[in-house]
Amino acid sequence: MKNNQLTDASNHIDKDPKELSPRTVSLHFQNELATERNCSAVYRKPSRLHCRYNSSTTPFTRIAPLKMEELSTDPYMVIFHDVIYDSEVDSMLNSSQFLLSLVDAGQKSDVRTSKDSNIEDIDKLENRVADMTGLNMDMSEAFSLINYGLGGHYILHYDFFNFTNQMRKRQGDRLATVLFYLGDVDSGGSTIFPIINVTVTPKKGSALLWYNLHNSGDVNLKTLHSACPVISGSKYVLTKWINELPQMFSTPCMKNANLHSD
Numbered sequence: 181m182k183n184n185q186l187t188d189a190s191n192h193i194d195k196d197p198k199e200l201s202p203r204t205v206s207l208h209f210q211n212e213l214a215t216e217r218n219c220s221a222v223y224r225k226p227s228r229l230h231c232r233y234n235s236s237t238t239p240f241t242r243i244a245p246l247k248m249e250e251l252s253t254d255p256y257m258v259i260f261h262d263v264i265y266d267s268e269v270d271s272m273l274n275s276s277q278f279l280l281s282l283v284d285a286g287q288k289s290d291v292r293t294s295k296d297s298n299i300e301d302i303d304k305l306e307n308r309v310a311d312m313t314g315l316n317m318d319m320s321e322a323f324s325l326i327n328y329g330l331g332g333h334y335i336l337h338y339d340f341f342n343f344t345n346q347m348r349k350r351q352g353d354r355l356a357t358v359l360f361y362l363g364d365v366d367s368g369g370s371t372i373f374p375i376i377n378v379t380v381t382p383k384k385g386s387a388l389l390w391y392n393l394h395n396s397g398d399v400n401l402k403t404l405h406s407a408c409p410v411i412s413g414s415k416y417v418l419t420k421w422i423n424e425l426p427q428m429f430s431t432p433c434m435k436n437a438n439l440h441s442d
């Protein structure tokens with residue numbers, strides 16, 4: 181990247197050129213482009229993907245099938261509708277543990293299963309994630325609650341760890357992400373995946389699930405995503421990351437032909 185491009189960028193981003201690396205600048209522009217393109221339109225790929233009831237992941241889903249809509253096969257991505265009840269969301273959002281955890285950590289915090297009145301809700305929700313995914317919740321990270329106010333957003337990022345991350349060494353990478361939408365947003369606040377052109381509008385009670393890794397264990401670069409700015413209202417999401425290591429005895433061994441090659 182040439183010096184004058186860096187100066188242009190620094191005016192645009194309002195930072196000293198010395199503070200900018202070409203990577204920061206390119207990420208910034210990628211983010212602006214993706215935000216402009218995907219935050220202002222709802223992409224729905226015409227596809228053969230469909231909605232169905234999921235009644236096979238666990239015995240519980242046989243009794244209470246989950247409403248599932250497939251959004252993408254690479255990365256595998258589905259949205260569950262009405263997977264968390266209004267009463268559950270309301271009691272969670274009104275609980276002091278949730279609200280305090282936001283204040284403590286500047287609007288983004290891990291909600292730990294500490295010993296208080298909320299532990300039952302959190303356990304229930306963790307079981308629900310197991311029903312949705314069929315995955316083992318051992319070593320999964322604590323739920324993370326995010327509240328976005330006006331203009332609140334989350335820049336383009338991946339959920340998988342950096343290669344050197346210590347947590348990755350202990351419990352494996354973040355195989356899957358589950359994102360619960362705890363409320364509707366009046367305007368804005370969609371979760372966007374610009375590489376695969378998927379835009380998900382927050383809807384109270386739904387949850388988005390996607391796999392961050394290929395079957396081979398390699399990271400899937402198509403999972404790049406961001407949260408669009410909230411234009412009106414506010415947005416609450418609850419994220420759960422499910423790690424790779426405890427799944428080793430529950431995921432089927434793949435034939436080489438089923439492993440990806442990018």
Ligand SMILES: O=C(O)CCC(=O)C(=O)O
Nearest residue numbers: 334370371406407417419
């Ligand atoms: O809020 C969203 O829509 C996305 C949140 C997210 O990407 C995350 O928690 O990693």
Ligand SMILES: [Fe+2]
Nearest residue numbers: 337338339405
């Ligand atoms: Fe994320």
